[in-house]
Amino acid sequence: MAKTYLSKSTFIKGVQCEKALYLHKYNRELADDISPQQQAVFESGTSVGLLAQELFPQGVDASPKDYSQYFQSFKYTLELINKGVEVIYEAGFFYDNVMCFVDVLVKEKEGWHAYEVKSSTKITDTYIIDASLQYHVIKNSGLDLVNISIIHIDNSYVRSGAIDPKKLFQLVLVTQHAIDKQNYIKDKLTILHGVLSQDSIPNIDIGPHCASPYDCNFKGYCWQGLPSYSIFDLSRLNKKIKWNLYNRGVVDINQIPINVGLSDNQKIEVDAYVNKKEIIHKFKIREFVNSLSDNIFYLDFETYQSAIPPFSNVKPYQQIPFQYSAHYERNQKMMHVEFLAKDAVTDCREKFIQHLIDDMQEDGDILVYNIGFERSRLRELIAVFPQYKIPLQAIINRMKDLMIPFKEKWYYLPSMKGSYSIKSVLPALSSMSYDDLEINNGGLASVTFANMHIISNQDSLNVIRKNLLEYCKRDTLAMVEILNVLKMV
Incomplete structure (x- = not known):
């Protein structure tokens, strides 16, 4: 039953590709290995999140000791709220089989304000969807949430002496965006819960979604049928052209029509491969x-x-x-x-x-x-x-x-x-x-x-x-x- 729960990360994975969500939940052994570089990105996000906590000092950490104890975190978060704690780190909430952990939750005069920390230097549509899901879960769990913001890094900041979190980070209010996305969130949750109730892997072909907004960690599994040197390896070929070719059944380099409009260097590349030159x-x-x-x-x-x-x-x-x-x-x-x-x-x-x-x-x-x-x-x-x-x-x-x-x-x-x-x-x-x-x-x-x-x-x-x-x-x-x-x- 636990596998049917959704989190922020699995929700975003499902928004990107329902097949990837299903594989992540039920066939995780098919995932690509995590590279040291990818692991470094995860660890960087953790470090950024901890530093952002300094913007809201003297908070209490509600995060679970390990991932399997998230329900204890939900209970502990509620206890902290009832005790009058005004700053909570990693506050946990659960609603409609969806769990989320808010980087920072702050009690303000008007009500509660949730802050989601991102190590990126700009806000993306995906981050808005992420925040909108949190808003949905927190609000419907009964908390008086009045605002939600995204904290991201200001890439114009130049360090001088000790790190100044107030200058390193930018706080952007996204409450209205989150409210506007609520119908989308509800509809998407219905779809994704339906995906997880299926008995077989969704039949979804590869496409631009394999790399947008993130590189999928099941690419090795889904792309294994492609030739070792395919149209996707052709240097500097426009992505739209690549996918148009793929959708027309063109996969191998030697299948590319002459009227595609290749550059001179791309023609050299194709000619060398086809004619072994x-x-x-x-x-x-x-x-x-x-x-x-x-x-x-x-x-x-x-x-x-x-x-x-x-x-x-x-x-x-x-x-x-x-x-x-x-x-x-x-x-x-x-x-x-x-x-x-x-x-x-x-x-x-x-x-x-x-x-x-x-x-x-x-x-x-x-x-x-x-x-x-x-x-x-x-x-x-x-x-x-x-x-x-x-x-x-x-x-x-x-x-x-x-x-x-x-x-x-x-x-x-x-x-x-x-x-x-x-x-x-x-x-x-x-x-x-x-x-x-x-x-x-x-x-x-x-x-x-x-x-x-x-x-x-x-x-x-x-x-x-x-x-x-x-x-x-x-x-x-x-x-x-x-x-x-x-x-x-």
Whole structure:
């Protein structure tokens, strides 16, 4: 019986896709594994919620000790209300087989005010639906709820000293929106409860809803019948065109009609796949290679971001560089330099700058993969540390982009499957890969570094630092390998 209950999260899942709701309730083993990056998003939301409680101090926490004890939380919430407690965190309510937990519930002169905290920087339609469901449950459970607001992060906030929650957060009243949505909520609840009473999985095909408003965690199950290289992998093809093709029965790349209106690069991609062709524009590639200096530095940054700025002169979700790797050749020998910050709560940006300036020396092109990323990070550092503007700008001026030959399809192999990311290009050109590394992608590197400060065991920290250094080093070594392939054209 418990499986027929709905919560805020399962309601939103059902609004997105009734099949996903059913699978979540009855076939959860079919869900995709939660990645470390996804887990980090969940944990970030928890941290943001706890910080927002400081806007309403001296509250009492009504949250259950574990998820199975939610009915005790409903009872405890009622006890706190009857005792006259005016600020309650995670207040629990239950009505019509729907449960919800309000981040902050505050007794004001006019009545009770519910606050829902979001780690996002803007309010979305989904958040309004979320708040409307809470309004429905709380109001109908008998509480005199007069207002409901959404608290979200202000992305214009720049930390200066200690975090100021009053400046970090924006409070937006959405009561009228919630009232206007009540008929929608009631109708949708009837539908979703009906879905959960079915004996079989709803017959719903894949569609745009698989990624809107959130990436569905049953995509692996629902999309398993697609070919390994389908129309959905075609680079930069408009989503509407992709779904129009799918609805016409076009799934495989070689089924795409000639009148679809593909770009030149997309035509190259399709032609290479269908005819098993290697696209190698020798003149363009040689021109690119010849434009590079004799002395080349291969440079790569790693960054992390946090909803809550970790130190001064940082905005929410700002990309903070914490690591770099650089390879360069001297006297026919490949040299390597690197930097890795202490942890994510220590501001090591100035040390990063100083080491980078020293390591990049004064001459030679600096080769990066996706120049916009590294260039933007350096410009952000200049804004905070203007005393280093001249040497950092000199580094920017020396940068060249190794991604260009692949982005422009001067060098394209069918095995790249439309992607020009270094993770797709490298294995297509070389036997080198990231498969042997504990940390094998940038997202995992960011999450790992962001959590280093909570690890107290020094041996564990040493292993993590080693793994981070090995990953970033592999990125620049991959660039060396890729350029060597281009030089042989």
